[in-house]
Amino acid sequence: MADHRFSRGFKSPVLWLFSVQSLIKLCLSILALSAVVVECQIEDTFRAGNSVFSPAVAAARDLRYLLYDINPPEGFNLRRDVYIRMASLVKTLRRHSDWVLVLPPWGRLYHWQSPDIHQIRIPWGEFFSLTSLQGNVPVIEYEEFIAESGGPFIEQVLVLQNYAEGWTDGKWEEKVDQRPCVERLLYSKDKQGYYRGWFWGYEETRGVNVTCLSAQGHASILAPLLQNNITSTSVMLDKAETVLHDHYAGKDYWDTRRSMVFSKHLRLLGDEFRAKYLNSTDEQDQTVYNEDWTRIKNKLGSARGGPYLGVHLRRKDFIWGHREDVPSLKGAVKKIRDLMKKKKLDRVFVATDADEEELEELKRILPEITRFEPTWEDLELLKDGGVAIVDQWICAHARYFIGTSVSTFSFRIHEEREILGFDPKTTYNRFCGDSEKECEQPTHWKIVY
């Protein structure tokens, strides 16, 4: 089937578009409602940060809030990884007191370049299921934090940084120390003596105190300091990616990762697209999903996947550096054709961030390509982040997947497929550079339940 008909610039079938658009609108409008439902569903222990509590109630419970932000150039999927580290830290903190993780609104990401759409102050609920996140650790949206904590003030901002002197004696040791700021602070004092900064585009937010903290080690090394040395109710860690995973790919890592369920409207869109253009449904493909992530425990090899090859072809900054592990378009298409033949798949779904010029070339040399290309109206609703998630969701359901070397976008697809229960052979594959000699394939990280 020549699926290039559904590319941008060509008209998708009117009916499909209509149903998809109204679907998204419906889903977005019930998002607000579902936040209320969420509150009714979560267990008592996880009610900690929910806005059903007035500021007075929150104060009476001695709630403490952990906020965080990440170095501006980092992309969406590395940010998802840092969330896992912060969730782990909050779990550690909660052994002693009532901490809640405040979700940093999405926005101003370098890769979100679609013009004319508003892409800041986006709550997590637009991309992820809050109920699911809350089934792992208590989280609240930033606006709930403002409402609960009685004003747009963050009492203590800690800017994480490496040690100016690097590793001493070439020895790695875990440590944390309050130190002078190594780089220029991205916060400045206003007339009232409060700190102003980016704060996810919330101009009225102010920091009461900002200091730098040199940290080297896993996220939970910050716990004693946050617990014992800092008394502020709200603490924000900036450049939170500085600290590492407590235990990469351990049980706690996977609990948090599994709780990062995509929002239902995005999953539905991906599913509709699969059914319409890729002859793929959960029943046929043995990928039936459970809304409750704690109940998903699929055996590897149980998922069959839709009758198409899923491809993540990362371009842009990955080719500008002429990295040797990234193929030319021609090289990629050659590999795609090989795989389609070998795996007896006559459809190929490609997720890519290629620019217009490369896209044209790609369509020319791979005319049977299928892509998810929303209309402008869809894009305005989904935003670049939502479109990328739909791309990931569709790749996650393919019978066979191949991604791009060291792309966190591809890594997140691996994890999604691992959760769905695919045979690892169909997942941990990547393109090789045209003249790459040792083309090491991605590592299989098994879920620890």
Ligand SMILES: Nc1nc2c(ncn2[C@@H]2O[C@H](COP(=O)(O)OP(=O)(O)O)[C@@H](O)[C@H]2O)c(=O)[nH]1
């Ligand atoms: N829709 C879509 N966006 C992509 C794709 N590949 C990359 N991007 C965009 O580029 C960003 C890449 O940054 P990041 O998520 O950090 O992944 P990484 O840089 O590949 O490790 C993504 O977040 C998307 O915004 C793709 O296949 N589809």
Ligand SMILES: [Mg+2]
């Ligand atoms: Mg990136």
